[in-house]
Amino acid sequence: MNLDDTLRDTLADDRWALPVPADTLSAVRRKRARRQRTRVGGAVLATAGMVTGGVLVATALPGSGSDPARSVIRPLSAPEAVGCAAPPAGVLPGSNPPYTVKSARDWFMSKAQSDAFFTNYNQPSPRPDARVPSPQPSGPGTDRLLSALEAAGVPGTETLDRDEADSGDRGSYVVKGALADGRQLNVYRQRLLFPMNTDGIGSDGSSRYVTVEQVPGTGCAALVFTGTPAIPGSTGFVSVVTPDGLGTAWNSATIPMAQLKAWAYAAAQWETTHPAG
Amino acid sequence: MTPGRSTDQDFEQFAASAMPGLLRFGHMLTGDPLRAEELVQQALVSTWARWRRIEHDQPHAYVRRAMVHTHTSWWRRSRHEVPMPAGYDRPAPEGTDLAERDRTVAALRLLPPRQRAVIVLRYYEDLSEADIAQVLGCSPGTVKSQASRALRTLRAALTPDLETTSP
Numbered sequence: 001m002n003l004d005d006t007l008r009d010t011l012a013d014d015r016w017a018l019p020v021p022a023d024t025l026s027a028v029r030r031k032r033a034r035r036q037r038t039r040v041g042g043a044v045l046a047t048a049g050m051v052t053g054g055v056l057v058a059t060a061l062p063g064s065g066s067d068p069a070r071s072v073i074r075p076l077s078a079p080e081a082v083g084c085a086a087p088p089a090g091v092l093p094g095s096n097p098p099y100t101v102k103s104a105r106d107w108f109m110s111k112a113q114s115d116a117f118f119t120n121y122n123q124p125s126p127r128p129d130a131r132v133p134s135p136q137p138s139g140p141g142t143d144r145l146l147s148a149l150e151a152a153g154v155p156g157t158e159t160l161d162r163d164e165a166d167s168g169d170r171g172s173y174v175v176k177g178a179l180a181d182g183r184q185l186n187v188y189r190q191r192l193l194f195p196m197n198t199d200g201i202g203s204d205g206s207s208r209y210v211t212v213e214q215v216p217g218t219g220c221a222a223l224v225f226t227g228t229p230a231i232p233g234s235t236g237f238v239s240v241v242t243p244d245g246l247g248t249a250w251n252s253a254t255i256p257m258a259q260l261k262a263w264a265y266a267a268a269q270w271e272t273t274h275p276a277g
Numbered sequence: 278m279t280p281g282r283s284t285d286q287d288f289e290q291f292a293a294s295a296m297p298g299l300l301r302f303g304h305m306l307t308g309d310p311l312r313a314e315e316l317v318q319q320a321l322v323s324t325w326a327r328w329r330r331i332e333h334d335q336p337h338a339y340v341r342r343a344m345v346h347t348h349t350s351w352w353r354r355s356r357h358e359v360p361m362p363a364g365y366d367r368p369a370p371e372g373t374d375l376a377e378r379d380r381t382v383a384a385l386r387l388l389p390p391r392q393r394a395v396i397v398l399r400y401y402e403d404l405s406e407a408d409i410a411q412v413l414g415c416s417p418g419t420v421k422s423q424a425s426r427a428l429r430t431l432r433a434a435l436t437p438d439l440e441t442t443s444p
Contacts (some may be wrong), residue, residue, distance in 0.1 A: 010381040012399035018300040018310050028321045133414045135346045162350055
């Protein structure tokens with residue numbers, strides 16, 4: 001028997017067949033529900049103005065109501081502004097009058113500041129090739145993120161899943177899933193293309209669920225959102241932003257906020273002292 | 278979407294009908310029934326999240342691709358260990374067809390996940406290079422090179438047991 005026949009014969013063996021466990025679909029439903037709950041934090045971030053691959057969530061715009069549809073406003077002349085090569089600290093592309101980011105805290109705005117900013121802001125469109133199939137195999141983006149998690153002391157990270165293009169957005173990374181102890185952790189990393197409206201995160205126009213603080217020992221600022229009763233099932237998150245606008249959001253339904261924050265800050269401190277090559 | 282049915286119902290119908298094939302595919306990739314089940318569950322969760330976008334466009338290919346990517350990710354973290362599949366852990370009597378299959382299964386364990394996926398899709402699912410490329414999200418040329426490497430490894434592992442008539 002030649003190799004082709006041997007392989008066909010071997011792979012046709014009935015021993016490969018597995019009985020379908022009765023509760024598999026239920027397990028899928030449970031996992032999906034858990035994922036939806038834990039992603040609320042990320043969704044809130046997006047609503048507050050975080051950009052995915054250059055696509056603006058319409059709810060971040062003044063007067064756009066609650067329509068969740070995404071809107072692309074106009075192409076950006078500098079296509080490299082999408083993804084890993086997104087705008088560095090300095091004048092934000094599309095801002096008029098020019099909005100200059102001088103420190104990490106400048107990536108956070110009050111509602112009044114945000115309204116003024118968006119009055120004359122032209123949102124860059126994504127590059128035509130910014131959308132890719134997801135999940136994408138591990139790569140430098142998620143390697144770096146995972147190293148930061150490990151350096152921060154997050155235990156059992158080897159069980160987490162990685163996606164080099166979260167939701168199909170190139171330059172958007174995620175490390176997520178159950179840690180070895182079963183607790184769920186999601187860490188998303190994206191470039192910000194414009195500042196977040198921190199007052200919009202609580203869904204009631206106030207900033208009472210949000211604090212912005214400096215991450216000690218780094219040039220980073222952090223937004224800490226404790227969750228809000230206005231969004232059923234919402235979970236808190238910590239979003240650390242570098243001066244050049246790299247946002248890393250930590251979210252979990254089961255890990256206490258104090259722990260989440262400690263890991264997020266430790267990871268930022270490690271990345272500050274271990275710059276990417 | 279089927280008229281009168283919800284998106285979720287359509288997805289669950291797809292998942293239920295595809296489950297036996299997905300579990301078998303997962304078993305061939307991972308070599309372990311429990312990991313196969315976990316792999317299928319994770320891939321289905323991911324597929325469900327994108328169901329509206331993919332339900333009319335090869336959902337079978339999408340879920341298999343998610344399985345291969347996830348398994349590759351696991352494999353990188355598990356120090357490349359691949360367990361012996363269920364039912365293959367006791368050696369079959371020498372000189373029987375079962376013994377030859379067992380040796381082939383042992384050789385398959387030597388392959389990295391994407392090469393193993395290419396072999397399974399080609400020799401079990403009978404997919405063309407173009408279809409395998411669609412499932413794996415790569416070019417047909419990559420499929421060809423992965424298959425070539427995989428067959429070279431398998432041939433080297435099985436040569437004493439085979440009449441080497443294949444290319």
